[in-house]
Amino acid sequence: MSSEQKTTDRSVLYVSAGIALIFVAFSIILPSQMAKGANGVLSFLTxxxxxxxxxxxxxxxxVLFVIALSRFGNIxxxxxxxxxxxxxxxxxxxxxxxxMGIGMVFWAIAEPITHYMSPPVGxxxxPQAMHDAMRIVFNDFGIHVWVIYAICGLALAxxxxRKGLPCLISSAFYPILGERIHGPIGKAIDIIAVFATMFGVATSLGLGADQIATGVEYIWGIKATPGMTAVVIAIMTVIFTAATVSGLHKAMQAVANVKVWLxxxxxxFIFLFGGMVFILNIFTQTMGDYIQNFVGQSLWMGNIEWTKAWPVxxxxxxxxxxxxxxxxxxxxSKGRTIREFILASVFLPSGFCFIWLAIYGGAxxxxxxLSHGxxxxxxxxxxxxALFATLQHMPLYFITAPLAIILIIASFAGAANSATYVLSMLTSGGDLNPSKKLCGFWGIAQGAVTIMLVLVGGTAAIKTLQTASIxxxxxxxxxxxxxxxSIYKALRQEKV
Known part of the structure; x- marks a missing residue:
């Protein structure tokens, strides 16, 4: 296989940046029409x-588990x-x-309480609504999440x-396209990957900023206006962009340390003061329900509108x-076997998520x-x-509330740091050491896109971004x- 790639070819960068600029321009000039159009597309797709x-x-x-348990798992x-x-x-x-991402912090309490108040059935x-709510959250943040990530991770790794191709999504299609991965078809694949990543991260930036601004209002009474949210986005953008540009490994390690320890x-803390026995009971029953109903809940469409709004x-x-x-x-994961990679990258993060959700949701x-609703x-x-209201009913709120804001910032910064690097890599022909200038561009671009939309359309603009990413x-x-x-076709050619 050829690993040649014109790293000076900036077509993926220019087209991706152009799409982003067009989207932002229309969202600023015609915000209501853009929101209506985006919602129409989302409604049609879902x-x-x-x-x-x-x-x-x-x-x-x-596919993943068939590969893991087959002879290909030893590769x-x-x-x-x-x-x-x-x-x-x-x-x-x-x-x-x-x-541990921003979604886990935002939804770990908000989602189970929401399903408890408005269950899809029943x-x-x-008590049944409570247990169903926890099982639904396990389904939304469990195995399926990491299976989706692991498919892309396996292809890239x-x-x-093993094959010496550029670290691009298009490289995964070499068994089908051959050298055409370096042509228009391959570039189109990479552009779609960049577009999805850019708006997915920008939406999370908006959600994280909204939670921080709301938390500041909840704790200290400073009103969470669109301007306040924009300031928070700007600060977060400076943090993760500076971290990416200054040195990926050191910055990522520092952010990861803060995030992991917090x-x-x-x-x-929440386990100790949120009701240990209650949490252990709900974790045990929910895990049993989740495992027992794994296939059924994976494909359940008994309430179409609810399914569109949550699992889909x-x-x-x-x-x-x-x-x-x-x-x-x-x-x-370089140097690991395919079996090690699949089993570890799916079950370890999923297990962490289950424990996290059980502690937060159970508490x-x-x-x-105990507080009568x-x-x-x-x-x-x-x-x-949701998070701040829960912490308010536990000791040391004056300490835990500000720390929760730091956790939200660290959780997002870690993801945005990685995303900025990957966007830079995808738009530089798969260069594993993209220029600081390019990293800076994508970091600023993500923040600028979100800030402009929030200032023009308020926090409702985050919904438009969310719709675009979906x-x-x-x-x-x-x-x-x-x-x-393509992965299966390539593996069949291996001598194992």
């Missing part, structure tokens, strides 16, 4: 292809005699860290480390993030009952306040389905 989002994640699951992600770059402990730590506010600290939305959201999260887990339900009222009023995930989902066949 109504007519919602089944495909669910089915795709299920297909990815089957190295690298040369046959290559050793892993990191020790098992270091590798496990990074995979655990990868499981009566709200009942295999074709980069995450562990909050988990222990999440599957599309993770597909939009797959390119850059896949690159992260690929980068730390929220326990404290909500106070957390439900907070979520009804503003879903972004719509962008649709063609990338089709690309990932073909990617499964």
């Amino acid at each position: 109504t007519n292809f919602g089944w495909l989002y669910l089915m795709s994640a299920f297909i990815f699951t089957i 190295k992600l690298g040369l046959d005699d290559e050793k892993p770059e990191f020790t098992n402990f270091q590798w496990f730590t990074m995979l655990f860290g990868g499981g 009566q709200p506010g009942t 295999y074709f980069q480390y 995450s562990i600290g909050f988990m222990v 939305f999440y599957r599309a959201w993770y597909i939009a993030w797959a390119a850059f999260v896949g690159q992260f887990i690929a980068r730390v 929220a339900f326990n404290l909500d009952a 106070a957390i439900q009222l907070a979520v009804k009023s503003n879903i972004s306040t 719509a962008a995930a649709f063609p990338f989902m089709l690309i990932m389905l073909v990617m499964c066949y």
Whole structure:
């Protein structure tokens, strides 16, 4: 296989940046029309292809585990005699860290309480509704998330480390396209990956900033206006852009350390003061329900409108993030066997997520009952306040509330740091050391896109961004389905 690639060819960069500029320009000039158009596209996709989002994640699951348990599982992600770059402990730590993102902080309490108040089936506010809500959250943040990421990660690691191809999504299609991956078709694949990643990250930046601004208002009474949200986005953009430009490894390690220790600290604290026995009980039952109903809930469409709003939305959201999260887990897994990679990258982060969700969700339900529905009222009023409302019912709120804001910043900065690097790499022909200037451009671009939309359309503009990223995930989902066949075709040529 040829690894030649014209790194001076900036067509992917120019087209991707052009699409972003056009989107922003129309969103500023015609905000209501743009929002209407984006919502129309999303409605069409989720109504007519919602089944495909669910089915795709299920297909990815089957493909991955068939590969892991087959003879292909012994193949190295690298040369046959290559050793892993990191020790098992270091590798496990990074995979655990990868499981902790801004979505986990934002939704760990807000989502189960929301489903408790408005379940897809059955009566709200009942013990059954509570257990169903936790099972739904496990389904939304569990195995399927990491299966989606692992498909991209496996493709990137295999074709980069074993076949010597550029670290681009298009490289995964070499068995099908051959040298044409370096032509217009390959570039189109990379542009779609960049588009999905850019708007997926920009949306998360908006959600994270909204939660921070709301938290500041909840704690200190400083009103969370669009201007305040824009200031928060600007500060976060400076943090993760400076971290990326100054030196990826040191910056990522520093951010990861803050995130990991704060995450562990909050988990222990909430577990101790949120009702240990209650949390352990709900974790045990929810895990049993999740395992027992795994196939059924993976493909459940009994309430179409609810399915479109939650499971379909999440599957599309993770597909939009797959390119850059896949690159992260690929980068730390060089020298591992395919079996090691799949089992570890799916089950370790998923396990971390299950524990996190059980602690946060269980504590929220326990404290909500003790406070006669106070957390439900907070979520009804503003879903972004769920975490702070829960912490308010535990000791040391004056310490934990500001620390929660730092955790949100660290959680997003880590993801945005990686995404900025991956966007730079994808738009520089797969260069593993993209220029600081290019990294700076993508960091600023992500923040600027979000700030301009928020200032023009308020926090409702975040919904438009969110819609755009989900719509962008649709063609990338089709690309990932073909990617499964391409990976299998390449593996069949291996002598194992």
